[in-house]
């Protein structure tokens with residue numbers, strides 16, 4: 001698909017001189033586990049702006065595999081918030097719960113290559129064996145890597161993590177390097193309860209949906225190397241990544257006058273204007289208050305005039 005940058009027409013520059021071949025596809029992939037909070041609003045606005053400023057498509061995918069955490073009505077609540085904020089999406093909404101066949105296929109390919117194996121370990125066993133510091137994600141010590149011990153029952157299925165440095169250039173975070181085997185070890189792709197793990201599903205979905213650009217909260221930066229390792233094992237294309245600064249202190253540290261961790265309290269117009277202005281401000285885009293559509297249009301024009309790398313860096317340590 002060929003697009004030209006819309007901003008160039010406005011600037012009077014000949015579109016012929018700047019025709020570029022781009023086919024950007026971005027996405028927002030919320031879990032329906034509760035209403036949007038300010039942190040997720042920043043991520044969704046950032047993702048929308050990155051895709052739309054490049055003339056790209058923007059998809060919404062509901063990540064509803066973890067059934068124990070699902071909250072009834074939450075999907076509709078999130079979609080209604082997107083509508084009210086003017087964050088329009090393209091195409092049909094897909095739900096991971098309806099895409100099991102795709103994950104089955106990917107897992108079968110990993111198993112056929114010897115890149116996945118049965119694991120009999122309980123969570124407690126992994127934690128004991130890894131002797132991880134409190135609160136840290138324990139590194140899987142590889143107990144079942146070479147087959148299950150006699151009498152053990154398979155529970156989960158793990159991916160055999162490559163012992164190599166995975167490096168990528170994040171649009172916002174810069175150069176990131178990680179050796180997955182050393183950091184997390186072989187990780188779960190199908191859980192003991194039979195559900196597919198987030199890491200596998202997201203990689204399969206992004207590829208199947210043609211997603212070229214993943215813009216999301218910085219809390220997922222630490223998942224990215226694992227996802228790239230899976231992309232390589234499955235011979236899937238690697239999207240570009242932009243991890244926006246994390247708005248919320250995970251320890252609950254105070255970031256400003258508001259409590260950013262609270263759900264967006266209401267969808268009335270005044271509140272939408274305030275929170276949208278705050279989200280855009282967090283992304284370094286100062287936009288006058290107005291209707292959500294006008295504010296997003298203005299933000300788009302500002303985004304087009306910048307290098308992506310400058311978006312989202314102004315407030316990377318949060319506001320005081």
Ligand SMILES: [Zn+2]
Nearest residue numbers: 119120121144
């Ligand atoms: Zn194991």
